[in-house]
Structures are given as structure tokens and as C-alpha cells.
Amino acid sequence: MKKITAFTLGILFLTAGVVVILPTFAQAQASAQLVEVGNKHCPVSGEETGKMGPAIKITYNGKVYNLCCSGCIAKFKSDPEKYSKIAESDSKT
DSSP states (O other): OHHHHHHHHHHHHHHHHHHHHHHHHHHHHHHHHOEEOOOSBOTTTOOBTTTTSSOEEEEETTEEEEESSGGGHHHHHHSHHHHHHHHHHHHHO
């Protein structure tokens, strides 16, 4: 009985390890495929990113956009197509 219990705990431990490792590996692969737009101004407020602390990163359609603060996240998400175009235009200048 003790051998079965030890064996079962070993499998549970390994299973838990796999559950933790796989999402991390998947996230690493996904982030390797993301494209940094590199916009210097927040597409929502127009403020310079990084001025009020580290830029807030938000992902949309495989691209990473910079926002000036967490307060701009909801507005970006309300119309991501509009704000992503503004950010991409900013990164080209």
C-alpha cells in the first residue's frame, strides 16, 4: 500500500510540474512571435509613454502597444482597431 501511495504522489507531483511548465513554455513561444510596435506616445491620451512610470504593454492582433498608464487600458480595449492604428502611426514618425 505504501508503494502505491508513494507512486501515486510521484505521478501527481510530475503532473503538477507539467501543468506549471507547459503554460510557461507556451507563453514563451507566444511572446517570441509578438511584434513590438514601439510607439512613444499613448494612443489613447497622447501622453508620452514611460513618463508616469513604466509603459503599460497591451497586446492586440499579435502586436504589443505601449500605453501611458493603466487607466487607458479599458479605453484601448473598447476600440482596439482605432487605437492600434494611432499607435502604429506614431511609431513610424
